[in-house]
Amino acid sequence: MDAKRIRIQNGITYGMVIAFWVVIQIMDKTGNLSSLLKGLLVPLCMYAILAVSLNLTVGILGELSLGHAGFMCLGAFSGAFFTNCMEAAMPSAGLRFFLALILGAVVAGIFGLLIGIPVLRLKGDYLAIVTLAFGEIIKNLINVMYVGRDAAGFHFSNKDAMSLGMDDTGVVIVKGAQGITGTPRAATFTIGILLLLLTLFIVLNLINSRTGRAIMSIRDNRIAAESIGINITKYKLMAFSISAALAGMAGVLYAHSLSTLQATSNNFGYNKSILILVFVVLGGLGNMRGSIIAAVVLTALPEMLRGLNDYRMLIYAIVLIIMTIFNSSPKAIEMRSVLMDKLRHKKAAGKEAA
Amino acid sequence: MTANKTVSGAKGVPMLEVKNLSISFGGLKAVDSFNVTVDKGQLYGLIGPNGAGKTTVFNLLTGVYKPNTGTILLDGENITGRKTIEINQDGIARTFQNIRLFKELSVLDNVKTALHNHHRYSTLEGILRLPKFYKVEKEMDARALELLKVFDLDQQWNYKASNLPYGKQRKLEIARALATDPKLLLLDEPAAGMNPNETAELMETIRFVRDQFDMTILLIEHDMKLVSGICEKLTVLNFGQVLTQGDTSEVLNDKRVITAYLGE
Numbered sequence: 001m002d003a004k005r006i007r008i009q010n011g012i013t014y015g016m017v018i019a020f021w022v023v024i025q026i027m028d029k030t031g032n033l034s035s036l037l038k039g040l041l042v043p044l045c046m047y048a049i050l051a052v053s054l055n056l057t058v059g060i061l062g063e064l065s066l067g068h069a070g071f072m073c074l075g076a077f078s079g080a081f082f083t084n085c086m087e088a089a090m091p092s093a094g095l096r097f098f099l100a101l102i103l104g105a106v107v108a109g110i111f112g113l114l115i116g117i118p119v120l121r122l123k124g125d126y127l128a129i130v131t132l133a134f135g136e137i138i139k140n141l142i143n144v145m146y147v148g149r150d151a152a153g154f155h156f157s158n159k160d161a162m163s164l165g166m167d168d169t170g171v172v173i174v175k176g177a178q179g180i181t182g183t184p185r186a187a188t189f190t191i192g193i194l195l196l197l198l199t200l201f202i203v204l205n206l207i208n209s210r211t212g213r214a215i216m217s218i219r220d221n222r223i224a225a226e227s228i229g230i231n232i233t234k235y236k237l238m239a240f241s242i243s244a245a246l247a248g249m250a251g252v253l254y255a256h257s258l259s260t261l262q263a264t265s266n267n268f269g270y271n272k273s274i275l276i277l278v279f280v281v282l283g284g285l286g287n288m289r290g291s292i293i294a295a296v297v298l299t300a301l302p303e304m305l306r307g308l309n310d311y312r313m314l315i316y317a318i319v320l321i322i323m324t325i326f327n328s329s330p331k332a333i334e335m336r337s338v339l340m341d342k343l344r345h346k347k348a349a350g351k352e353a354a
Numbered sequence: 355m356t357a358n359k360t361v362s363g364a365k366g367v368p369m370l371e372v373k374n375l376s377i378s379f380g381g382l383k384a385v386d387s388f389n390v391t392v393d394k395g396q397l398y399g400l401i402g403p404n405g406a407g408k409t410t411v412f413n414l415l416t417g418v419y420k421p422n423t424g425t426i427l428l429d430g431e432n433i434t435g436r437k438t439i440e441i442n443q444d445g446i447a448r449t450f451q452n453i454r455l456f457k458e459l460s461v462l463d464n465v466k467t468a469l470h471n472h473h474r475y476s477t478l479e480g481i482l483r484l485p486k487f488y489k490v491e492k493e494m495d496a497r498a499l500e501l502l503k504v505f506d507l508d509q510q511w512n513y514k515a516s517n518l519p520y521g522k523q524r525k526l527e528i529a530r531a532l533a534t535d536p537k538l539l540l541l542d543e544p545a546a547g548m549n550p551n552e553t554a555e556l557m558e559t560i561r562f563v564r565d566q567f568d569m570t571i572l573l574i575e576h577d578m579k580l581v582s583g584i585c586e587k588l589t590v591l592n593f594g595q596v597l598t599q600g601d602t603s604e605v606l607n608d609k610r611v612i613t614a615y616l617g618e
Contacts, residue, residue, distance in 0.1 A: 002460065002512065003491070202481055209480030209487065210494075213459065213467045220456035227416060227450075228468040228534050229442035238477065286458075 002208075010204045013289040014197060017048075020296075021193045040303055042257040045192025046250045047299045049199045051279035051291035053246035056203050058277065059286035060212065061239040062219030063120065064128040066273045068247050070135030073268035074111050075104035075248025076255035077142055080180045083256065084173050085149065087184070097186040101195070101252045108248020111138075112241035120236045132270055142263040147174040179262035180255070187256040195253060196292070199246050203288060206242065215239045282323050294323075367430040369394045369538055369570040375414055375424030384410045386594040388424070392538070392587075397564055398572045399585030399602065403615055406591040408574045409451060412540050416448055417441045429537055443471060445537035449527040449544060451574075457516040461507055461526060464515050465498040468533035473497070501529045504566065505559065521552040525559065532567060539563070541573035545580050553577055557584050582606060590614065 024041065027033045050072060057065045079100040090096045119130050146157040150170035157163045161172045174180055206212050214235045217225040226232055255261045265271065279298060283290030301319060305312040326332050370392040377385050385407045392398045400408050413419045415426060417438040426434045433444050456464050473494045475486045502508040505525040510518060515526060524544055531539060544560065545553045557580055564571055575581050581588065582602055589599040592614045598605055605611060 002462065205481045205483060206477070209477070210466075210470060210473075210475060210490075211477040211480055213463055214470055216459055216463075217456045217467045220458050221454045223418075224450065224454035224456065224530075225467075226438045227442060227448055227454075228530060229439045229471045230467070231439055 006208050009289075010200075010208075013200060013204070013292070016289065017193060017196055017200065017292065021190070024189065036303060036306070037300075040300060041189035042187050042192050042253065044296050044299055045189065045196050046254050046257075047276070047279065047295040048196050048292045049192075049250040049253070050247055050276045051283065051295040052196075052199050052203055052288050053243045053250070054276050055280045055283070055286065055288060055291045056206070056239055056246075057243040058280050059284075060207055060219065061215050061236060061243075063236070063240070064124060064277075065131040065240070065243075066128045066270060066277065067115070067131035067133075067135030067138075068243075068276050069268045069270065069272035070131075070138035071108040071112060071244040071247040072251035072254065072272075073135075073139055073142060073263055075108040075251030076261060076268075077174070077180065077251075077263070078107040078248075079104035079252030080183045080255040080261050081147070081173060083183055083186075084180060093184060093186055097191075097256060100256070101249055104252035104255075105245040105249040108251065109241045109245030112244025113237055116237045116240040116244075120233070120240060132273065135268075135270060135273055139263045139265070139268045142174075142179075143177050145174055146172065146176050148172040177262065179260060181260045183255055183259065183261060185257060185259060187253050192253055195249060199249070200288060202242070202246070207286075211235065211238065278320070282320070282327060284327065366394070368392060368427075369396070369429055370415075370572065371427040372415070373425050373427075375411070375426065376422050377410065377414060377419055378422060383594050385414065385421075388591075388594075388596060390589050390596075390599070392570055392572055394570055395564065395568065396570055397560070397584050397586050398570075399581045399588045400572060400574045400591065401576070401581055401588060402591035402597070407594040408591055409542060410594075411591070412448060412542055412574065415441075415540065416446055442534055442536075445535075446540060447531035447534045447536035447538075448540035449524070449531055449542055451542040451546065453520075453523050453527055455515040455523055455526060455530070457514070459515055460511065461502065461513050461515055461518065462495070462498055462511040464526060464530050465501055465533045466494050468530045469494050469497060472533075472535060498533065501533055504532075504562075505529045521548055521556075524548070524556070528559070528563065532563065532569075537570065539569050539571045541571060541575075543574050543576065545575060545577045550579075553580055556580070560584055578606070 024033065050068060054065065054068045057063055082100045082103050083096055086096055086099075115131075115134050119127060119134065122130055144158045146159070146161050146164055148155045148161065148164040148166050148170050150166040152167065155164040155166050155170070161175060164170065164172065207216070214225070214230045215238070217230055218232055218235055222232060279295040280291055282298070283292070283294035298320070302312055302316050305315055308315065368391045370390065372388060372390045375385060375388040376383065388411060390398075400411065402408055410419065414421050417436050417440070420435055424434070425432060428444055428446060431444065433441055436444070456467060459467065473490050475490045479486050499508055499511065502511055505528065507522060507526055507529065510522070515523065518526060528541070528544070541560070545556055548556060560571065560573070561584055563569055573585070585602050587600065588602050588605040590597040590605060590611050597610055597614055598608050
């Protein structure tokens with residue numbers, strides 16, 4: 001019934017992402033791509049994936065989660081760890097990266113499930129606070145974790161590299177606060193775009209299916225959903241862990257775009273979780289296309305404004321305020337619809353006159 | 355079973371048999387030794403003053419609350435203490451006093467959500483858009499539209515549920531409950547907030563549902579016109595206890611019932 005309209009809407013979203021890729025490719029080929037923008041391309045994809053995946057939790061499931069950076073962190077570290085371990089055993093960089101992506105997603109997804117079981121019993125603000133804490137816990141645990149490998153196998157410690165007690169062949173892979181260094185930078189813009197398309201494919205198809213309806217029915221009215229036989233716990237956990245797994249995948253992409261991966265507050269702190277939430281809220285709850293646009297605009301903007309030095313964050317903040325008002329203030333929405341109506345009338349009138 | 359139904363007078367097992375049902379909240383006995391027997395195909399009314407415990411009975415029947423004592427038999431099967439979603443699969447569907455639709459979903463999707471357990475495909479089949487997805491979705495669309503047509507909602511299938519007028523929202527709630535293919539339908543104040551015309555129309559609809567779907571219906575209602583118009587039997591609740599029960603006309607003329615509603 002609705003299938004046709006949905007297919008068109010989703011087509012526009014996919015088309016927009018592909019068009020973005022084409023434009024960047026053309027700019028690259030004609031030499032119009034500044035090195036600043038080039039450095040931004042992978043993070044842009046990463047933020048877009050994070051925003052879409054968080055929108056699944058916040059917009060579709062209707063639960064406020066502030067721990068998204070934590071899942072990204074898990075994905076980043078397990079992916080980078082895998083790549084570093086397998087560098088010798090698996091010469092094909094492409095396959096290695098592919099497996100790292102899957103592993104990162106699976107690890108983050110499993111943690112999403114484990115954390116979701118206790119956490120999803122809470123609602124609203126309480127859920128937000130607990131997920132925030134989980135995100136911080138994950139980051140801090142990784143910060144004190146040392147993992148090394150020698151002939152005898154893996155060694156773990158939460159003190160320092162010395163207490164790993166390895167023999168001469170030992171190599172420290174995860175160095176606590178110094179993180180993981182020397183990960184090959186396999187992430188490219190094209191891979192980023194492909195992962196974004198994959199994320200969209202999963203999320204959009206999920207929403208417009210039996211499962212998606214069940215998830216949204218929980219959001220709209222939990223009691224009624226239960227009364228028609230929807231398994232609340234199952235679908236809440238499913239949405240939450242799929243969202244976490246996709247964030248983990250974005251984390252792997254991120255880890256492979258840096259030479260040094262550290263679990264600093266800057267990288268995976270709650271500020272990052274809130275930043276992703278800002279993309280979601282600005283783009284519109286449940287609106288995946290909006291999430292991508294908001295992520296791209298708000299990531300690119302501060303970098304583009306670098307020339308303005310001190311005024312950079314001022315302009316960023318003003319744009320943020322204007323976008324929020326334009327998107328969600330009732331008066332602004334009313335004004336927008338009036339404007340649209342006028343435009344339509346003009347068009348219709350023009351047609352009649354002709 | 356079907357043979358039983360066609361023979362008039364042969365009642366067999368009642369659709370719903372509730373014995374000695376009680377629940378307390380703190381010191382308050384909200385429902386105290388509640389008994390009721392609803393036969394197959396019956397239109398049964400549950401009435402009583404505000405706060406008598408009517409909705410609590412519904413919540414007990416649908417597993418929202420667990421009873422302290424008592425048993426609930428649905429079509430001869432003991433469903434006491436089961437979870438809400440299990441009870442729905444056993445065959446009880448309900449509507450709510452304050453409408454609880456999936457507001458952001460379309461009218462069609464509201465009904466399709468309720469078909470969840472009857473038309474299945476896995477999440478993976480849904481994401482990968484395998485052939486089964488298209489096949490089952492098509493079946494769901496057809497079934498949902500069929501139900502919407504019964505309630506004259508098929509023209510508005512793509513409206514957001516919250517954009518429907520009030521009376522139609524009530525109807526959509528009934529359609530959604532019926533989509534789970536229940537044996538027993540519980541209606542919690544279906545006429546609340548309706549004007550006399552809408553109520554009259556609703557009475558027709560409820561009767562139609564009973565005949566068309568061969569449904570047993572238990573309803574809570576304050577509108578005495580509706581109650582006397584369509585209910586065959588009544589139970590009156592007062593302060594959590596059964597005041598009286600029996601044929602509608604007898605019960606409504608009972609002095610104790612009038613006293614309970616209007617005072618001495």
